[in-house]
Amino acid sequence: MQSTVLSCRVGIVDDHELLLDGLTTYMLSNASDLDVVISVTGWFEMIRHPAFAPDVVVMDLQLQEPISIETRVRTCLAAGALVVVVSAIDTDEIRERSLAAGASVFVSKSSPADAVLDAVRTAWSEKKGKAALVDTALDTLRLYADGLSPVDIGLQLGISFEAVKNDLSRIRDHYAATGRPARSKQDLIRRAAEDGLVS
Template sequence: MKTQSAVRSCRVGIVDDHELLLDGLTMYMRSNAPDLDIVISATGWFELIRHPAFAPDVVVMDLQLQEPIPIETRVRTCLAAGALVVVVSALETDEIRERSLAAGASAFVPKSSPADAVLDAVRSTWADAQERGAFVDAELETLRLYADGLSPVDIGLQLGLSFEVVKGHLSRIRDHYAASGRPTHSKQDLIRRAAEDGFVS
C-alpha cells in the first residue's frame, strides 16, 4: 500500500564563468545531493537561458559573469521564467548582498563558504517554495491564462516567454499536483485542481 506521495527532486541550473569552479560545484552536488537534479551547467548567461532545460526550479548564479548584464536583470529574467535564484559571489559586501536580494534572489552565498552552504541555500529555497503550496508568479499567470482558454503559444506571446518556458510552467504545475497525490490527467483536471486551491476562479 502506498503510504506517501513521491516528492519531485529540485531541478537545478548552475551558471559560473570559471569552469573549474563550475565543474567542482556540479560534481559536488551530483555526488552529495541526490535530492538535487543538476539539469544545466553553464559557463555564461546566454548559454543558461538558451539551454533546453531552462527554466529549472532553482538557478545557482555567479554574481559576476562575462556578459555585461546587471544581476538585477538576470535575476528578474529567471523569476519571470519560473526559476528561483541563489546568488553566489566572490564579493561579500553588504551592498552586494542587499542588491542581490532586492532584485529577488532567494539567497546569497559568499564563495568563501563551503560547498554545503550552497546546497543548504538551494534546499531551503526549494523547501520554502514547496511549503507555500503555491507557484511562482510566472507560473500562476501562465495557469490563469491557460484556464482562460489561451493556448501555450498565445500565453507565450502575451507574457513574452518562449513556448518551451510556458510548457515548462505547466509541466511543473502538473508535477506539483501529482506529487501531492492529486494528479491532473487533462486540462479540465488541472483547472479543477487550481480552482480548488483558489488559484483560478
C-alpha cells in the same frame, strides 16, 4: 545527471570553469535530492539551454556578459526559477542588491560547498510552499494591470467576480510569502512588472 521524482532541478552558471565543475560534481555526488540539469559558463547558454528554466538557478554575481544581476534574476523569476546568488565579493551592499533583485539566498564563495546545497534546498522549499500562479490568475493580473475592474475582468474571462477576487488574493499571498508584499493595486502592478509578468 541524476533524476528522482522529488528532486529539485538545478541550473548552475559560473564563468570560472574550475568552480563550475567542482560545484556540479560536488552537488551530484553529495545531494541525491538535487539534480543538476544545467551546468554552463555563460548567461546566454543558461537561458538558451533546453532544460531552462530549472527549479533553482545557482548564479555567479559577476559573469562575462554585460547583463545586470537584476535583469538575470528577474528573467529567472519570470520563467519560474528561483535564484541563489554566489559571489566572491561579500559586502552588505552586494548582499542587499542580490536579495533586492529577487534572489532567494546569497552565498559567499568563501563558504563551504554545503552552504550552496543548503541555499538551494531553502529556495526549493520556498518554491514548493507556494502554489504556482495558474494561467487564469496571470490573465486576471494582466487585465487588472491594464485597468479593468474585477467585474469587467470576470466578464472578459468568463469567470465569476468571486473567482477574480480569489485570483488577486492568491497573487497577493504569493508576493507576501516571498517578502515582497503588494497591498495596493500600484504595489501589485509594480511587483508583477519586476517579475516580467506585465509590461
